[in-house]
Amino acid sequence: MQRLSPALRQDNVPLDLIALIKTILAATKEISFRVSQGHLGGLLGSTLDENIQGEVQKKLDVVANELFKDILLESGFVKAISSEEEDTSVAGEEYGKYIVSFDPLDGSSNIDINSLIGTIFSIHKAPEGMDASDPDMFKQSGNKQVCAGYVLYGPSTMLVMTTGSGTHFYVLDRTHGGYLLVQRNVQIPADTQEFAINMSNQRFWQRPMQNYINDLIAGDTGPRGKNFNMRWIAAMVGDIHRVLCRGGIFTYPADSKKAEQPYKLRLMYEANPMSFLIEQAGGTAVTSEGRIMDIEPTSIHQRVEVIMGSKNEVEKCLSYYK
Ligand code: FDP
Numbered sequence: 001m002q003r004l005s006p007a008l009r010q011d012n013v014p015l016d017l018i019a020l021i022k023t024i025l026a027a028t029k030e031i032s033f034r035v036s037q038g039h040l041g042g043l044l045g046s047t048l049d050e051n052i053q054g055e056v057q058k059k060l061d062v063v064a065n066e067l068f069k070d071i072l073l074e075s076g077f078v079k080a081i082s083s084e085e086e087d088t089s090v091a092g093e094e095y096g097k098y099i100v101s102f103d104p105l106d107g108s109s110n111i112d113i114n115s116l117i118g119t120i121f122s123i124h125k126a127p128e129g130m131d132a133s134d135p136d137m138f139k140q141s142g143n144k145q146v147c148a149g150y151v152l153y154g155p156s157t158m159l160v161m162t163t164g165s166g167t168h169f170y171v172l173d174r175t176h177g178g179y180l181l182v183q184r185n186v187q188i189p190a191d192t193q194e195f196a197i198n199m200s201n202q203r204f205w206q207r208p209m210q211n212y213i214n215d216l217i218a219g220d221t222g223p224r225g226k227n228f229n230m231r232w233i234a235a236m237v238g239d240i241h242r243v244l245c246r247g248g249i250f251t252y253p254a255d256s257k258k259a260e261q262p263y264k265l266r267l268m269y270e271a272n273p274m275s276f277l278i279e280q281a282g283g284t285a286v287t288s289e290g291r292i293m294d295i296e297p298t299s300i301h302q303r304v305e306v307i308m309g310s311k312n313e314v315e316k317c318l319s320y321y322k
């Protein structure tokens with residue numbers, strides 16, 4: 001099996017980007033170890049703090065965030081970072097070539113139940129002529145990403161990553177401490193009979209999404225003429241991983257639960273990197289209004305509607321909005 005560096009060189013990834021990716025992955029190996037320690041590591045449960053978005057921070061969230069922040073800012077490759085757990089961007093090396101957005105531990109509610117969680121990251125080139133402390137550097141659309149990926153801390157620790165030449169799967173091999181390529185150019189089937197959505201929000205969705213899901217649930221007695229199965233891990237990394245492995249549609253649609261917050265998932269470190277991975281695997285990633293990666297961001301913690309996965313099923317879902 002191919003190791004990470006030769007696999008990236010095969011895709012013509014520049015050496016400084018390979019070095020940055022390896023820096024990110026060094027942190028994920030430590031997180032993987034700490035996650036596997038569970039109760040023994042003393043890091044389960046919540047801190048007394050909330051992040052900028054009013055969410056209770058888990059101890060492991062905070063540790064993972066500090067780890068990423070330190071390792072990236074000390075690397076010399078990174079001009080600035082932005083994280084789900086930071087109020088605004090944090091400046092790094094003035095002449096750093098890249099900026100990195102990340103969610104250090106996605107699926108926080110799964111931490112304490114020994115279930116799937118993961119780290120999501122997105123890398124852009126740092127714009128020239130801007131100060132390292134200027135958060136506006138992060139206002140770049142997803143189609144300018146040079147790399148995106150996630151590390152899933154599951155029964156095995158898996159890296160799923162793209163640098164724009166396909167989406168590839170790697171597994172952390174603990175015998176030598178590195179990631180090995182296990183599947184190149186993953187392809188999402190265009191059709192599916194599986195959907196992922198938080199059904200408890202059903203009454204808050206807009207009418208088109210209510211109609212679409214009702215038709216899926218009607219199965220072979222409804223207009224779709226076939227049965228659908230529902231899967232919901234409640235960690236985007238887990239749900240998207242399933243979609244990449246065997247197809248499906250994942251959506252976190254607009255809802256009216258909180259008037260001031262119609263969307264749940266964050267553009268910069270959730271929707272954009274997952275969209276890059278999904279599109280590179282032949283899938284589709286949109287809001288009900290257009291391609292996610294074409295959105296021009298207005299702020300680091302911006303939230304968006306997300307509909308992604310098997311191409312034909314996403315198109316079917318969108319047809320309900322027309
Ligand atoms: P979490 O808040 O547990 O970190 O945006 C993060 C996320 O998990 C996603 O990974 C997941 O799909 C979603 O939120 C689940 O949120 P709800 O339980 O509110 O539906």
